[in-house]
Amino acid sequence: MSRDRTPRTLALILLALLVSGQFLPQWTLFLVTVALAKGLVVLGLMILLRCGLVSFGQALYYCIGAYAAGMLGRLFGASDVFTLMLAGMAAAGLVGFVLGFLLARYRSIFFGLLSLAVSMILYGLLVKTEALGSTDGFHVLPSTLFGLRPADAWVRYTVLAVALLVAFIAALLVHRYLGTPLGRLASAIKDNEIRVEYMGASARHAIHVKYVIAAALAGLGGALAATTVGHIDPEMAYWTTSGEFIFITILAGTGNVIAPFLGALVFGVIQTVAFGISPNTWQMVLGGSLLVVIVFLPNGLWSLFRGRKAA
C-alpha cells in the first residue's frame, strides 16, 4: 500500500504560502484568499461529484454563509473572524440538513435542477428584502482576530493566514472522511446504488451526510469571502455563481482534496489575466481554457499530479 502523502503535502503548501505571503504584493494575497474561499465550496462539490451528483445550486450555501456572517456583524456587532466563519458554516449546514431530506431522494438532472431552484428562491427573497439592501447588498464590518484589528498593511496577510489555516483544517478533515467506509461509498453509489443497498447500506443516508458536509463547507467559504471582500449581495446566490463553482470543480478534478484549491487558484489567475488583457471578452478565454482542460485532462488539473502525489 502506498503511504498517504496528502497530509504532508497540505502542510508543506500551508507553510510555503504562509511564508511567501509576507513578501507577495497585496493584490495577490486577495486573489489567493478568494481562491481559498471558493476552494472550500468546491471541496464540498467534489464530495458530491464523487457520488455522481452535480449541485447546480451550491451558491445557496455560499450566500447563506456570507449573509450569516454579515448579519452577525450588522445585528450583534460580532467581528471575530472565526466566530463569523463558524456562524456561516453552522447556518449553511443547518439549511443543508433540512433541505437534504428532500434532495437526497433525487439523482442526476433532478438533483441538479432542484438544487438550482432552491438557490434561486433565496436569490429572489434577498432581492426583495430591503432590510438587507436588496440588490445592493450591504457592507460587512471589518473583521477582527481575537479582538484585535491588525495594522492596515497587514490586514490582507492576516486574512490570508486565517483562510489558509481554515482551508488546511477543512482539507485534512475531508481527506480523512473520504477514507472512512462512509466516505468510500461515494464511487460505489455513483456506480451501482442497488448493490449498495443490497450490501446493507443506505445510499440516501450517505448522500444526506455528504450533502450537509458540502453545505457547511460552502457556508464556511461564503463567510470567508464576505470578510475578505467586505461586501455581500444577492449575486452570491445567483445561478452564475453556482456555475462558477461547477466550472472550478471540473477544472480541478476530483482526485484529491488539494485539487479544489488548486482549481480555484488557477481559475482566479486566468480570470484576472484574461480580464486584464481583454475586459469585454474575458469569458471567452475562460471558456477556452476549460475546453482545453476537458479535452486534454479529462480528470481535471489534478491528473497532472497523479502518481507523484497519489492520494
Place this chain on the structure above:
Amino acid sequence: MAAILDAQGLNKNFGAVTAASDINAAIERDSVVGLIGTNGAGKTTFINMITGYLKPDRGRIRYEGRDITELAPRDVTRLGICRSFQIPQLYASLTAFENMLVGIGVVLRNAGRGGFFSRGRALVPGHDLPAEDVAERILERFGLAEYRDKNAQVLPGGVRKLLDIALTMVAKPKILLLDEPTSGVSAEEKFVIMEMIMAAVRAEGATVLFVEHDMEVVSRFAGRVLAFYDGRIIADAAPEIALADPEVKRYVVGGVLRA
C-alpha cells in the same frame, strides 16, 4: 433441525400475472437448496420477496423466528441474508479489490467500526482481520487474486460472476441467495464455479439457495430441490425424487430443454 428461513403462504401478483401463489417453504439451517423452473416461474420473485425488494401481497417470511416480511433490502442484508445477481451488480469503475473494500466498509460501518473518529486499523467483524486482509482472502478463495487490480468493467463474464458472489461473502452471510450463479458461463466452467462457491460456503458456514437451469449442476450440489411452475411450488424433495417427478419433467426439465 430448525428452519432458519420460513416462508408461509406467499402470494404476489403483477397485474394479471401471478408471480407467486401460496408459496410455502421452510429452509433448514446449513442446507443447500436448488430452485428450478422455467423463466417466469417465480424463482427470482421468491428471492426478491425474501430480500425485501418485493413485498408479498399476502403471506409472511420468518428468519430465525423473526418476521422480516416488511424489511427493506439493506435491513435484510444486515440480518445476514445476502444475495448475488443473475447479471453481476458490481461497482464498474472500481477494481476487484476496491469492490471488496466498499463491501467490507459497509460491514465495518454497520458494526460501528472504522469511522471518522476511530484510530488504527479496524477489524472486520466475523473475520477478525483488517479490511485489506479480508478482501485479499476472499478474492483468493474465489480464485480472483490475479484480477485484484483490474477494473470490474473490463473483467470477463465468468470472473464478474465470481466477483459478484465474492462480494456477498464479506458480510459473513447466514443465508446466501444465488440467482443463477452459473448462467452465461461455459458448461465446463459451471462445475468449477459451483465447487468454488460451495468450498467457500463450507468454510464460512451458510445456508444456500441457488437458482439453476442446469439439472446436472442441481443434482450434484443441491440437497433439496424446489421446483417452480406458474408461481407455485410443484415439487419439494431431494433432487433425485424431484427431478423424476412427472410434473417437474413435463413443466420444468422439458421446458428447459426446449428453451
